[in-house]
Amino acid sequence: MLSVFDHGAFPPPPAPFNMAAHVLAHADRLADKIALSIVSPSGAERWSYARLQAAIRGTATGLLQNGFAPNDILLMRLGNSVDFPIAYLAAITAGMVPVPTSSQLTEREVAKMVAELSPAGILRDPAVACPDVACKVIGTEALRQMHDLPPADFAMGDPDRLGYIVYTSGTSGKARAVMHAHRAIWARGMMHHGWYGLGEGDRLMHAGAFNWTYTLGTGLMDPWSVGATALIPAEGVDTGVLPLLMKRYEATIFAAAPGVYRKILKDNETIDLPKLRHGLTAGEKLSDQIRTQWRDAGGGELYEAFGMSECSTFVSAAPGSPAAPGALGKPQEGRRVAILGPDGPVPLNEEGVIAIHRSDPGLMLGYYGAPEDTQAKFDGDWFLTGDHGRMDENGQITYMARADDMMNAGGYRVSPLEVEAALNDIPGITEIGVIDCAVKADARLIIAFYTGPAPLDEAALLAVAAERLARYKQPRAFVHLPELPRNPNGKLLRRGLRDIWDARKAPA
Known part of the structure; x- marks a missing residue:
């Protein structure tokens, strides 16, 4: 049996179609229902479906009146506020092409995007970094005046x-x-059932900022698409008070990156959330340690998903369909997913590259201005994610690592996640990340980097590794750090670990 999951295709979207119209399909019927609450310990700012739709469609009118036209690219440089999703959906309403970006990007990084995209305009909060540009710039105050x-x-x-x-x-x-095509929002219906367990009666809280694409999709677009209520913490709310807000505002589903769950557990020994059915997590691999600690603290089950910018999430666990021990879950119904080797799909339980079929309605149209780079990501009809995994007879997929994160130790390929899972429960270790590092021109060894209250005895750590891992999988050194390097979205930067190692070994 080959590692291919195919239980039939997801129904196609209706035509004609508009993504924003799909997101707001319930707005007239649920006009008085709260679509969004921006919550904090001191209160909440509430947006009904009627108010939200009026602001979006009014802003779309304003963008058209400012001379923008369908198919125009609009770069979004907005902060962590409701202005972000309103402007995003307004542009799509009018047939324009918004480009949401993180407010943490520097002027230099944004300048590269401007040069690549040649946007017709920029929607900008003056407090967010942005280079001087020749195109039209619309500020937040002007955007807000368009609501009416x-x-x-x-x-x-x-x-x-x-x-x-x-x-x-x-x-x-x-x-x-x-x-991405307009149909990408339609494809997310597979996530509603295959990951969220999402319905109209839910109140979904997402821990991220408005201007993070994980929040934009899972925290806002998806709840609104089914007529549910989105709960977003106000800017500046401390992670430690999120359980209080979830309880006060009766969250039924909570979504966050693994690092947020870790921080909540650090600040809360117990979690009392009587309305919460389960939690969702994505962005990086969830450790068994966090999953177990969250459950033991009273938070309930966590359902993990795997995806990428090119196709959002397409492998997940879900209520009624939990992941097998050590696995991510399985492809959502309607997806066609395979594990590929050099000659196509590999046998079940063999490692290969996770791939998704080009017919998936959630798969990207391609990389902007880079058709050759787009084509290089395909092997025939399969889009190659660059991540390694293996599939069992039930379709459950165990994640190994990104192709460029897989370690090579003495000729053996080793997944960093396997090593981390074997060592992350050592007393005194808060987090651990491993990667292979150059120790001389022709030799690489596995090095472990960890955080904790204080450095631990390295000989003792090496002894534990020897008990738990085959010799070729064992780290040959342990490095204590105040924190592990992460990108703005909280993902572990393994290349950053290598940089730390190289800096330690460089001559003074």
């Missing part, structure tokens, strides 16, 4: 046409502009 304008009609069209662009995190060395 007459509503624009939804620009309907082919579901396969360009809808928005997002940038990858750049962990592969270069951030890429990923083009």
Whole structure:
């Protein structure tokens, strides 16, 4: 049996189609229902579906009145506020192509995006870094004044046409502009059932900022698509009070990156959330330690998902379909996923590259202005994620590592996640990350980097590793750090670990 999951295709979206119209499909019926609450210990700012839709469609009118036209690219340089999703959906309503970006990007990083995209305009908060540009710039105050304008009609069209662009995190060395079709929001229906267990009665809290694409999709677009309520912590809210806010505002689902769960557990010995059904996590691999600690503290089950900017999440665990021990979960119903080797799909339980079929409605249209780079990501009809995994007879996929993170120790390929899982429960270790590092020109060894209250005895750590891991998988050194290097979204930067090692070994 080969490692291919295919239980039939997801139904196609209706045509004509508009992504924003799909997100707001329930707004008229649920006009008085709260679509969004921006919550803090001191209170909440509430947006009904009627108010939200009026602001979005009014802003769409304002963008058209400012001379922007369908298919124009609009770069978004907005902060962590409701202005972000309103402007995003307004641009899509009018048939424009928004490009959401992190407010943490520097002027230099944004300048590269401007040069690549040649946007027709920039939607900008003056407090967010942005280079001087020749195109039109619309500020937040001007955007807010558009809320009360007459509503624009939804620009309907082919579901396969360009809808928005997002940038990858750049962990592969270069951030890429990923083009997505309007149909991408329709494809997220597979996530509603195959990961969230999401329904109209839910109140989903996402721990991220408005201007993070994980929040934009899981925290806002998806709840609104089914008529649910989105709960977003106000800017500046401390992670430690999130359980209080979840309880006070009766969150039924909580979504966050693994690091957020870790921080909550650090600040809360017990978690009392009577309305919470379960938690969702994505962005980086969830450790068994965090999963167990969250459950033991009273937070309930965590359901993990795997995805990427090019296709959002497509492998996940879900209520009623938990992951097998050590696995991520399985492909969502409607997906076609395979584990590939050099000659195509590999036998079950063999390692290979996780791949998704080019027919998936959530798969990107391609990289902007880079057709050759786009084609290089495909092996025939399979899009190669660059991540390694293996599939069992039930379709459950165990994640190994990114292809460029897989370690080579003495000729053996080793997953860093396997080593980390074997060592992350050592007393005194808070977090651990491993990677192979150069110790001389022709030799690489596995090095472990860890955080904790104080450095631990290295000989004792090496002894534990020897008990738990085959010789070729054992770290040959342990390095104590105040914190592990992460990108703005909280993902562990393994290349950063190598940089730390190289800096330690460089001559003074």
